[in-house]
Amino acid sequence: MTDKKPRVLLLFGGRSSEHSVSCVTAAGVMKSIDKDRFDIVPVGITRQGQWTLLEEDPQDWALNTGKLPEITDVSHPVQLASDPSRTSLLSLTDSGVTDLGTIDVVFPLLHGPFGEDGSLQGMLEMVGVSYVGSGIAASAIGMDKHFMKVAFEGAGFKVGPYEVITNKQWLRDSEAALARCERLQYPLFVKPTRAGSSVGITKVDSPSELRAAIEVARAEDPKVIVEQGIIGREIECGVLEGRGSDQTRASFPGEVAVADSGHTFYDFEAKYVDGTASKLSCPADLSEEATQEIRELAVKAFDSLDGEGLSRVDFFYTPEGDWIINEINTMPGFTPSSMYPQMWAKTGIEYRELIDELIGLALDRKIGLR
Structure with a gap:
């Protein structure tokens, strides 16, 4: 030393x-x-x-x-x-x-x-x-909302109904691509498959709006995912790799409520520009059993992708008590006011300590196959 x-x-x-x-x-x-x-x-x-x-x-x-x-x-x-x-x-x-x-x-x-x-x-x-952070495979799968869902379905998670429209499918026959989406119930959320921070996402309430929403998403990524809206609360959980052979850690869950009627969902403006548009509740108002369940599911999601370092795992909690996984973010927002650091602060690891821990995890980990 x-x-x-x-x-x-x-x-x-x-x-x-x-x-x-x-x-x-x-x-x-x-x-x-x-x-x-x-x-x-x-x-x-x-x-x-x-x-x-x-x-x-x-x-x-x-x-x-x-x-x-x-x-x-x-x-x-x-x-x-x-x-x-x-x-x-x-x-x-x-x-x-x-x-x-x-x-x-x-x-x-x-x-x-x-x-x-x-x-x-x-x-x-x-x-x-x-x-710092996940390796090649976990990062690639975690970035692609299509392959992410395939991986999570394979790991036994519930995912919401969706359709994927590739660039070639859209250019070859856009009408056929739109027709595939008819099985989904409105509202729909049209997203670039490989983007984050809610960039390029549109909430669609009727079939007449779908084509335009797909073009907005395609401006960010030629591969688009169309997701059926889920009735449920949006609950998120921070995940932190364990040291050495220690178990992966999960924060207390948090819930984001969009407080400003000018935002119909948690979009880019609500996340980063309009400081009054959203409110974080952490720990989320859940039963002890539900809190334990989401923490275990978040760890399972992270480990199922061989995640490393940090991630934020987002779920829908339905009125029936089901957890439907939405996505994993292998490099979540990491400003002091972002969800991930705030959830860990509520769990007992402050921002500076969190930075120290992530760098320490990276220094402890070898490069190459592991």
Whole structure:
């Protein structure tokens, strides 16, 4: 054991439509991470995929007066590179390449495609550096709402009725694709299959609205999922990997209520912009038996995908007392006010301690097959 502090690369931004959400998340982590325990290196990814070294200033990336932050400065391009003994951050300039030192662990605060979907995780495995969160397969399955449902059905979970429309199916015969959705009961929720933060989602109340909603979703992802609305409460649970061979941990469940009549569901504005639009209740108002059941189901969902690090698992709790799984988020919103950190704070792990634990889990885990 040395006195050297682990060097943590905070990676944020990215090529997805959740670029700004990622920046806001990074601001929260920068402000709260324990500087006595970790050295941090902020690296941003532009919407075009360029990596750039940034200043360590949380205010640059905070959500100020409703303006969404964006990474545009590419004056300090960098990349990761490895040799048999370490992974380094390299500065790339016209005058040459400069080694900026070893990176011990990457904290990828990226949401959506090209960050949360296994693509980044594969790159980090290739350069041999530890990282926070799930590996390639769990990240990829957790990002795709179609394959996620298939995996959860295989693990014995109840899922709601749905139809998937691929790009080729839509281009070949959109009428046939629409006809398949006729078996579903309205209202429907039309979603990009591989996106998050409620981007591109439309609530549809009649068949006349369906085609337009699909086109909105297709603007984010050519593969679309159409889900039947579920009558039930939306209950969520945070999951945290156990150390070593310890059991996976689950937070107290939380429930989000949309308080503003201007939001018909928990959309992007309600989540990130309108601070008065929603309210979190944690622990959720459930019986002791139901609380225990959802915590066990959340752990089962995480473990069924070989999840690592953290996840948030979302369920519908029906009036009949059934739990219907909605989705898993392998890199959930992670600002101090996001659901995941709030649920863990109510369970006894505060934000800074949660950051410490996630980095510790990553450093303990080996790279490669495990």
